[in-house]
Amino acid sequence: xxxxxxxxxxxxxxxxxxxxxxxxxxxxxxxxxxxxxxxxxxxxxxxxxxxxxxxxxxxxxxxxxxxxxxxxxxxxxxxxxxxxxxxxxxxxxxxxxxxxxxxxxxxxxxxxxxxxxxxxxxxxxxxxxxxxxxxxxxxxxxxxxxxxxxxxxxxxxxxxxxxxxxxxxxxxxxxxxxxxxxxxxxxxxxxxxxxxxxxxxxxxxxxxxxxxxxxxxxxxxxxxxxxxxxxxxxxxxxxxxxxxxxxxxxxxxxxxxxxxxxxxxxxxxxxxxxxxxxxxxxxxxxxxxxxxxxxxxxxxxxxxxxxxxxxxxxxxxxxxxxxxxxxxxxxxxxxxxxxxxxxxxxxxxxxxxx
Numbered sequence: 001x002x003x004x005x006x007x008x009x010x011x012x013x014x015x016x017x018x019x020x021x022x023x024x025x026x027x028x029x030x031x032x033x034x035x036x037x038x039x040x041x042x043x044x045x046x047x048x049x050x051x052x053x054x055x056x057x058x059x060x061x062x063x064x065x066x067x068x069x070x071x072x073x074x075x076x077x078x079x080x081x082x083x084x085x086x087x088x089x090x091x092x093x094x095x096x097x098x099x100x101x102x103x104x105x106x107x108x109x110x111x112x113x114x115x116x117x118x119x120x121x122x123x124x125x126x127x128x129x130x131x132x133x134x135x136x137x138x139x140x141x142x143x144x145x146x147x148x149x150x151x152x153x154x155x156x157x158x159x160x161x162x163x164x165x166x167x168x169x170x171x172x173x174x175x176x177x178x179x180x181x182x183x184x185x186x187x188x189x190x191x192x193x194x195x196x197x198x199x200x201x202x203x204x205x206x207x208x209x210x211x212x213x214x215x216x217x218x219x220x221x222x223x224x225x226x227x228x229x230x231x232x233x234x235x236x237x238x239x240x241x242x243x244x245x246x247x248x249x250x251x252x253x254x255x256x257x258x259x260x261x262x263x264x265x266x267x268x269x270x271x272x273x274x275x276x277x278x279x280x281x282x283x284x285x286x287x288x289x290x291x292x293x294x295x296x297x298x299x300x301x302x303x304x305x306x307x308x309x310x311x312x313x314x315x316x317x318x319x320x321x322x323x324x325x326x327x328x329x330x331x332x333x334x335x336x337x338x339x340x341x342x343x344x345x346x347x348x349x350x351x352x353x354x
Contacts, residue, residue, distance in 0.1 A: 003155045007250075008280045010257035014048030022047035028342040032351070038310065042288070042333035049261050049286055055334045057261075060107035060327055061164045062173040062320045063251050064091055064098055065157070067115040067244035068135030069180030070144065071222075076183045076215040078205040081135070084179050085116045091177070091319075092126040098175055098319035105327035107173065109320075112160055114153065115243030130156040132243045139187070139240045140222050150238040150246055154275075157250020158257075165258045171330070172255045173290070174248045175320020176268040179205070182295055185271035187219055187240035189297040191228035192274045193304050196220075200297035202267070202316070233278030241275070248272035249279075256283035263330070265323040266293035266316065270301030277305060288330070290323030291315060 022044045027033045034040060047053050066088045072081050090096045091111045102109050112128045117135040132153055136144035145153075161172055178184075182204035190200045197220035203212055226239040237246050249272040255262035256276075264273055264287055277284045289302055291311035302309060310326040343350045 003158065004151055007158050007253050007257045011253070011280045011282045013282060014045070014285050015051040016048065018051050018053060019044050019048040022053045022337065025053055025342070026337065028344070029336070029340045030343055030346050030348050036336060039329070039333040039336055042330060043337040045288070046261060046334065047337070049259055051259065053337070055337050057170045057330060057334050059168045060105065060171045060173065061169040062098060062102050062107050062109045062175050062324060063112060063160060063164065063248070064109060064175035064177060064320055065112040065114045065244035065247040066177040067181070067242045068117040069178060069184055069242050070136050070138035071140060071183050071218065072180040073138050074140055074214070074218045075211065076204070076207070076218055077179050078207050078211065079179050081117055081179050084177060085118050087177050088113060088116055088127065096319060097317060097321050098324060101321050101324040105324050107324060107327060110160065110164060112247055114156065114247040128160060130160070130247065132156070136242055139184070140218055140225070143226070143239050144184070144241055145238050145243070147234060147238045149243070150234050150241065153237070153243050153246025154250040154253065157247035158254040160247065161251040161254035162258065165254070165260055169260065171261050171263065172251060173263045173265065173320050173323045173327070174251055174269040174272060175265050175323065176244050176248060176318050178242055178244050181242050181244065181268050183215055183219060184240055184242045184245060185268045186295070186297040187222060188236055188245065188271040188274060189301050190219065190223055191236045191240065192230050192278065193300050194230065195300050197223060200300055202295035202297065204295070233275045237275050244268070245272045245275065249275040252276035252283055252287065253280055256280065256286035260286070261288055262286055263288045263290045263323040263326060264307070265290055265320045266318050267295035267298035267301065268318055269323070270298045273305060274301055290326035293322065
């Protein structure tokens, strides 16, 4: 059996018995029932994922996958393609926004070269090289990649995530870098959800009105060219996706298979989750939406997945930054479930029964 199929087959449902036990414990804590809202929901979800009420999240890992996109030839980005490789080096050197925010949340960062066009201007240690090609092809002129490359991207993400878990990761975060990747992400969201190009295209790196119109036209023409099948996630990835999106989809699948929570970042992570959860619907239960991006496609992706974001800070940077900012909320949910006393333990009178 192929590696991807094995991973998908390993994904099981959340542990309902443990979730019920966690819900019961939360109801016994020194507070009105349900008064900690989403924190209680997170604790219950985490208990179902890990299969225990003795929660801990000691090692958090952000996986930042980078790749270039041939569709940038159509002028869909405000930045040149060279920026992807430059930022890849900056991530590895620990000086980008995701490094700063991850450090503040107590998380480590793994940097993955999924398919950057050129070599980084500097080659520091710490870049995991799974490079599947010098960026994808221009999907306005043909498929972005072959189906075999799409499968390889997913399996590369599985490998990276499994290695992180083997080294002790309790939680995974998806992050991205790639000039042009909001165009690819919007195309995936449109293909999966059936939304029109105008409903999913955003300004990405900050294109002006003319650039936004051009980006929308490119996406509409590409969707008409490829006629992507919403029931074929792998085919969608091959037609309009990116190497880094495939890698992140593999991370989602491996996280679910290894029973680890996966915190999603913005629109590119959302597109990756659509691919992953299209292949394995059960993986959705292992996902936590860290935040809502200002990119319109992200809201569409979250709605399709049935996920409610923890934060809405008007971010659109990517890299995993919004998800990293949500990590303290997950830590808080774990701490509440683990450290807070019950009424009986504290000797506090409970609510009188009506």
